[in-house]
Amino acid sequence: MPGAHASGKNAGIARQVEFDPVVRALAVRSLRLWSERADARPVVTRTGGLYLSRRSNRPRLDEAVRALARDGIACEILERPAVVGRWKFLEGVSLECAVWCAHDGIADIHAMLLSAIDRARAGGFVLRPRTEAQSLVVIDGRVAGVRTSAGPVAADVVVDAAGAWAGLLGAGRGSASGLVPVRRHLFTTSRPGEWPADAPVVWHLDEGFYVRPEGAGLLCSPCDETSQPPGDPVFDPEAEELLAEKLTRHGGLLAGVEVRRGWPCLRTFAPDRRPVIGWDRRIEGLFHVSGLGGFGMTASAAVGELAAALIAGDGVDAALAAAVSPARFAE
Numbered sequence: 307m308p309g310a311h312a313s314g315k316n317a318g319i320a321r322q323v324e325f326d327p328v329v330r331a332l333a334v335r336s337l338r339l340w341s342e343r344a345d346a347r348p349v350v351t352r353t354g355g356l357y358l359s360r361r362s363n364r365p366r367l368d369e370a371v372r373a374l375a376r377d378g379i380a381c382e383i384l385e386r387p388a389v390v391g392r393w394k395f396l397e398g399v400s401l402e403c404a405v406w407c408a409h410d411g412i413a414d415i416h417a418m419l420l421s422a423i424d425r426a427r428a429g430g431f432v433l434r435p436r437t438e439a440q441s442l443v444v445i446d447g448r449v450a451g452v453r454t455s456a457g458p459v460a461a462d463v464v465v466d467a468a469g470a471w472a473g474l475l476g477a478g479r480g481s482a483s484g485l486v487p488v489r490r491h492l493f494t495t496s497r498p499g500e501w502p503a504d505a506p507v508v509w510h511l512d513e514g515f516y517v518r519p520e521g522a523g524l525l526c527s528p529c530d531e532t533s534q535p536p537g538d539p540v541f542d543p544e545a546e547e548l549l550a551e552k553l554t555r556h557g558g559l560l561a562g563v564e565v566r567r568g569w570p571c572l573r574t575f576a577p578d579r580r581p582v583i584g585w586d587r588r589i590e591g592l593f594h595v596s597g598l599g600g601f602g603m604t605a606s607a608a609v610g611e612l613a614a615a616l617i618a619g620d621g622v623d624a625a626l627a628a629a630v631s632p633a634r635f636a637e
């Protein structure tokens with residue numbers, strides 16, 4: 307089912323302040339595409355993103371801010387007094403400086419998914435929910451279709467966009483990308499009275515936690531990372547303890563927020579933490595769209611645009627295509 311896994315269970319943070327240039331380029335392009343789409347309502351609310359850090363990280367922050375400025379995304383680096391002067395509710399939070407990006411915000415992930423499904427249907431695609439793709443039909447080294455739980459489907463091109471399960475369809479025959487699913491927990495909590503309902507996304511880059519408004523409360527993550535096999539991950543109470551510890555030590559007003567609900571889900575990474583988008587090196591007709599890590603919602607429109615152009619044989623940014631190609635991984 308669309309959204310049954312990562313795409314329906316993530317934090318919905320639309321973040322362009324990324325430190326990897328490839329991920330950043332995809333994030334910037336994608337949010338531009340989402341804002342240009344004439345959907346009934348915008349899928350991204352620009353609450354702004356505030357990325358807290360130690361001063362020793364300044365060179366990295368400076369570089370990201372300069373790169374974003376070249377793309378027309380104005381961000382600024384603020385020292386602690388300016389941060390707590392403007393966002394008083396951050397007074398008790400441990401931070402030395404921060405990147406402020408007014409163009410980041412919160413994605414309505416369900417609206418994104420519905421929009422993508424509508425577009426796919428309008429383009430002639432048929433959605434077959436509750437249908438498992440079980441194996442590839444490969445004839446003379448070329449894809450001829452997929453065997454599914456609802457019978458065979460003939461196809462010249464098969465796109466493996468199976469998230470944490472990506473790579474299993476072609477396993478043993480297709481090229482390997484070394485994808486690893488990693489579990490992360492999210493929690494909804496109460497919101498301290500002084501923490502505004504329209505606060506920006508607050509992401510502590512060094513202490514590893516993030517917080518954003520969600521309904522009447524907050525959505526938080528302790529940014530935990532545990533490798534897991536593909537599947538439905540099990541909730542680990544230690545993640546809730548980790549969140550409480552981080553918020554108590556570094557979160558100021560967030561110390562003692564009441565957890566209401568928590569859930570785990572899998573982010574899937576290639577070894578270099580860049581997406582895997584391109585043709586399989588061994589099986590002709592098999593195309594990969596995977597390894598979308600923790601940025602797959604933000605980058606979704608640009609990932610789709612690049613994948614579609616590569617499949618259709620249209621012109622693409624060659625450097626970007628090479629940076630995400632499965633060919634970058636040696637056998």
Ligand SMILES: Cc1cc2nc3c(=O)[nH]c(=O)nc-3n(C[C@H](O)[C@H](O)[C@H](O)COP(=O)(O)OP(=O)(O)OC[C@H]3O[C@@H](n4cnc5c(N)ncnc54)[C@H](O)[C@@H]3O)c2cc1C
Nearest residue numbers: 311312313316317318319439469571598600601602603604
């Ligand atoms: C806790 C958490 C927080 C995150 N926060 C953010 C965030 O704030 N911002 C952001 O941009 N991104 C975030 N992400 C990342 C984002 O959610 C993912 O990058 C994105 O959802 C990946 O999309 P996907 O389509 O590759 O995978 P999925 O959404 O998991 O989709 C894969 C689909 O393939 C299906 N499938 C698998 N195998 C088969 C098969 N054999 N047959 C048929 N179907 C199959 C699955 O059922 C699933 O529906 C977060 C992720 C997690 C886990």
